[in-house]
Amino acid sequence: MTPDPGLPAAARSGTLGAHTAGQLRRLGRVAGLDPADAEAYADLLAATLGPVAARPLDLPPPNRTFLSDDHTPVEYSLSFTRGAPPALRVLFEPGCGADSLARNGRAGLAAIRYMARRWGFSTAALDEVRDLFLPPSPHGPLALWCALELRPGGVPKVKVYLNPAASGPKRSAETVREALRRFGHRRGFDALPPADGHPFLALDLGDWETPRVKVYLRHEDLSASGAAGLPRTAGGPARAEIEEFFRTAAGAPPDGGDGTGGGAEGGDLRLGRRPGLSCHAFTESGSERPSGFTLHIPVRDYARDDAEALDRAADVLRTRGIDAGPLAEALSAATERPLTEGVGLIAYLALAHQEGHPPRVTAYVSAEAYAVRPPAARVRQPEPVI
Numbered sequence: 001m002t003p004d005p006g007l008p009a010a011a012r013s014g015t016l017g018a019h020t021a022g023q024l025r026r027l028g029r030v031a032g033l034d035p036a037d038a039e040a041y042a043d044l045l046a047a048t049l050g051p052v053a054a055r056p057l058d059l060p061p062p063n064r065t066f067l068s069d070d071h072t073p074v075e076y077s078l079s080f081t082r083g084a085p086p087a088l089r090v091l092f093e094p095g096c097g098a099d100s101l102a103r104n105g106r107a108g109l110a111a112i113r114y115m116a117r118r119w120g121f122s123t124a125a126l127d128e129v130r131d132l133f134l135p136p137s138p139h140g141p142l143a144l145w146c147a148l149e150l151r152p153g154g155v156p157k158v159k160v161y162l163n164p165a166a167s168g169p170k171r172s173a174e175t176v177r178e179a180l181r182r183f184g185h186r187r188g189f190d191a192l193p194p195a196d197g198h199p200f201l202a203l204d205l206g207d208w209e210t211p212r213v214k215v216y217l218r219h220e221d222l223s224a225s226g227a228a229g230l231p232r233t234a235g236g237p238a239r240a241e242i243e244e245f246f247r248t249a250a251g252a253p254p255d256g257g258d259g260t261g262g263g264a265e266g267g268d269l270r271l272g273r274r275p276g277l278s279c280h281a282f283t284e285s286g287s288e289r290p291s292g293f294t295l296h297i298p299v300r301d302y303a304r305d306d307a308e309a310l311d312r313a314a315d316v317l318r319t320r321g322i323d324a325g326p327l328a329e330a331l332s333a334a335t336e337r338p339l340t341e342g343v344g345l346i347a348y349l350a351l352a353h354q355e356g357h358p359p360r361v362t363a364y365v366s367a368e369a370y371a372v373r374p375p376a377a378r379v380r381q382p383e384p385v386i
């Protein structure tokens, strides 16, 4: 069948599964995956989504997942380090077709167990905290998400994202504290910086050199200098590097001016529309300190359109000696729409530091199966501090 160029890309692709499989194949090419591996990953994604994969795209999204802004239960990311090809990952909600959050969680767990059998890894870490995060009557907003790092060779690395509010939103902090304790980080929670919420806890499963427990924190009105104070790792990234990343990703003008006559530091800029997230990775059992720090900037709320978001990402990459070409190609692999005709194709930009590894820059790329957010009015900058 020849595609009708008059239709939006999504309507042409037919089903959710066909839409995401096409994106995955094309993204696989950008990331240098063998086409056979990319095909196997696309099949796995469709199998894991189950009947939802066959859902026509002219029906509404299977649920109201906040995994992505348009409720597509799939999102991609490309992770860049200097001197290496980008790593392609896919985040998805295996239980998105379920009619209750409890069943969503059970479907998620079943999907993880299926992958564990298929690739022969242990789910012990997940079983250890299952009662905390997958109780019989869970609270929202999510039950279980899964991310796969699509390595060459067809065996992915697996990450599971859980909801600290599952046992009750007021218990989120206690739930995270208890999970860290069970993994041997007895006072790990006390090492975390102050935050406005605990949106996710993530576990590495499968074939990892050093599996991590990652705690995600939400920070309202985050500023560049506030972000620079968040790492709790021993070596840690330099303050200046975090501030530079924050300002570039959030779109601060190069002179640091923000129109407030902000004084010696050129004013501080804040993420007033959508909060920033930090992520703290614990590896060594027995260690109270995280060994990894990541800052996530929701660039989609601070850029007019995706051309601007791509420019910022390219700046961040070039500063670190990384070729931005593959990211531009990845955006073309995800959508045919012009980048200036929407915002949100790049959902987040993240800068990650893990002890013993070079810094990594990650761009999260939306599937846009259901909707494209129109470009913003001319709001190019975070809100100034009043």
Ligand code: TRP
Pocket (backbone or CB within 6 Å): 066, 067, 068, 069, 075, 091, 277, 296, 298, 347, 348, 364
């Ligand atoms: N869409 C959600 C959010 O914006 C969750 C999410 C999806 C997310 N991908 C992410 C959060 C990447 C941080 C980084 O918060």
